[in-house]
Amino acid sequence: MKRSLIRELLAADSAGAEVLVRGWVRTRRDSREVSFLELNDGSSFRNIQVIVGHTLPGQADIQRLSTGCSVEVTGTLVDSPAKGQRFEIRASGVYVYGWADGEKYPLQKKQHSFEFLREIAHLRPRTNTFGAVLRVRNALSCAIHDFFQSRGFIYVHTPIITASDAEGAGEMFRVSTLDPLDPPRTAGQVDYSRDFFGAKTGLTVSGQLEGELLACAMGAVYTFGPTFRAENSNTTRHLAEFWMVEPEVAFAELPDDIALAEDFLKHIFRACLDKCPEDMDFFNTRIQPGVIRTLEDIVNSSFEVITYTQAVDLLKKSGESFEFPVEWGSDLQSEHERYLTEKKFMRPVVVTDYPKEIKAFYMRMGDDGRTVRAMDVLVPRIGEIIGGSEREYRLDVLVERMKSMKLDPDDLWWYLDIRRYGTVPHAGFGLGFERAMQFITGMQNIRDVIPFPRTPGNAGF
């Protein structure tokens, strides 16, 4: 008999079919004549209830079933006589694949704290919350590809290992095969020319620079892959290894970039609501009350777009007493971002045209000479979910900017070549995939929206 997914059975038109399911026992309850098994196979947030009559052979085993055991159940899909579910399976056979000693199995049929579940990251996918997280993660991944593919973007792959040390997006993890106890040296310094790649290399902190090269040939591209930051960040919204989505579009300027980001976010939010209604309902009732309403409001309204200068004025006039003073030229603090998104506008806010001193070298200089054509998309609770900009495509301006920021243009000769030959205006942004997950699910800690989080001091599992 062909195995059915629980998701398929729960959505069946009518009862009556002979079925076979495989999964893990969530709970067992006993009655006089029958035992009730709650079975989950990962395909659905909901379990299917299995009725095992006490006359079925192998009763001793049935009575030993506990949370975590893996079983195969054959039986008939029937209308449930009790409230709580439409269908259930009346079992004609139960085969036990593996036991889970109730005295030792860490997961109990009760709620656990997320802190505890992080210590058993190998088992937490079996919980309601993480099942839901993983299904939404999957839907979100698909939605990202759907969005770009439907607009003719080319999915490109930028390197994980890179020798460019000038991306300026954070500390890199070193990649080396040199003997750490006795590396080759020249004049006292480690000689990376004798390392595996003949250069000092590390894990990428962004695929953007390479993405620009590809966009300036393919028109519109996007990357979606892992990114690494060796920052000693200990917060609920930073990971040392996270996934980033980075579109890059040739012949695009800042307003195009903003419009793309807005359409993109709306599309992926809508997709998660549509594809994972049961999981989203769980997040909405148990994790972050109102999260569905928030997402729907965003999908159905337009983002607020203001310049950095306007934002500073608004903050100064707000009457709020901030811990950090608001001053033109210094970056917006978390409390400032929260005021804008959570109190002032109550929705996503795009802040554009930041002072050049607080942004990266590759951003296009504004006509005023003080600001760059950058944009950050801020959302309630999370803060910055997208950071992007129009890129500086004028060779002389870019070289001058690099020099003023003490960067050696020769190190990025290939990046500058794109400006030497057939340069075009182009723009792009980066979306933190896990931050999007946090926003969509309402999960508070970024470590709980990725199966195996990497943070300072933590790379277990």
Next chain:
RNA sequence: UCCCCUGUAGCUCAGUCGGUAGAGCAAGUGGCUGUUAACCACUGGGUCGCAAGUUCGAGUCUUGCCGGGGGAGCCA
């Protein structure tokens, strides 16, 4: 990296003024029952994070170390 909080049963926690430990849930056993956060009764379960110090006596006070959480910075 900085600031604050925290570490007691498998989990979540209580533990007063310093006198060597409790609850709920989970688990085990029995009972009841088309149950569904099942219910009722009983039972087992502890190096109080680690190390030192103060004290007649430390879960409790002090110091150091380790772990966890929250906030900040860096950013996505």
